[in-house]
Amino acid sequence: MSQSKPRARRRPDVNDVELVGGVEKRELYLVEHDPSWARDYCTHxxxxxxxLGDNAAAVEHIGSTAVPGLAAKPIIDILVTVPDITAEEDYLDQLLTAGYVMRVREPGHRLVRTPERDVHVHILEPDDPAADDYLLLRDQLRADDADRDLYERTKRELVAQDWPDMNAYSDAKTAVIEQIKDLARSRRMRDA
Structure with missing residues (x-):
């Protein structure tokens, strides 16, 4: 089996997780789907x-706010893919100048957000499996009522608990997210 050649990067990527501003405890709550989320996404x-111009290979609305009918935290998640995550000079200063603030720098992933914390912009490379996973989950939740209901029930159960930060809440959803993505991958293979 041949392996693809690793991507040439301008420099090595970061090795650790940098959480700018440290851990933040936030009130977590869900609201019913709001059609204005799609318009807010379009604005961002x-x-x-x-x-970013051509430095953005793709810009996609992801996460629960991208799924009509799904209750969500009122935070718009956006996926931006860039050719080289280590070439921050090609995208990071431009996003900061556009009004976003740095939140996370970790291997293969950067996250900027609005100062109001109501928009999270996830930055990945186009061939990063996490980029495909975001789209796979979004599309499955849009297409399958049972999976959408399971995900919403899980989120409602989890949001009722006390979490040290939003990352802990997100981590707690991993098992159901993986289950839904596995079903989506099976469907994708069957339909191919």
Whole structure:
């Protein structure tokens, strides 16, 4: 079996997780789906594309706010793919100048957000499996009522608990997310 050649990067990627501002305890709650989320996404997509130009390989609305009918935390998640995550000079200053603030720098992933913390912009490379996973989950939740209901029930159960930060809450959803993605992958293979 041949392996693809590793991507040439301008420099080595970071090795650790840098959480700018440290751990933040936030009130977690869900609200019913709001159609204005799609319009808010479009506003930020235009802002991101204007800031990055061709440095943005793709810009996608992801997460629960991208799924009509799904209750969500009122935080718009956006996926931006860039050719080289280590070439921060190609995208990071531009996003900061556009009004976003740095939150996370970790291997293969950067996250900027609005100062109001109501938009999270996840930055990955196009061939990062996490990028495909975000889209796979979104598309499965859009297409399958049972999976959407399971995910919402799980989120409602978890949001009722006390979490030290939003990352702990997100980690607690991993098992159900993996279950839904496995079903989506099976469907993708069957339909191929």
């Amino acid at each position: 997509e235009a802002r991101i594309r204007a800031a």
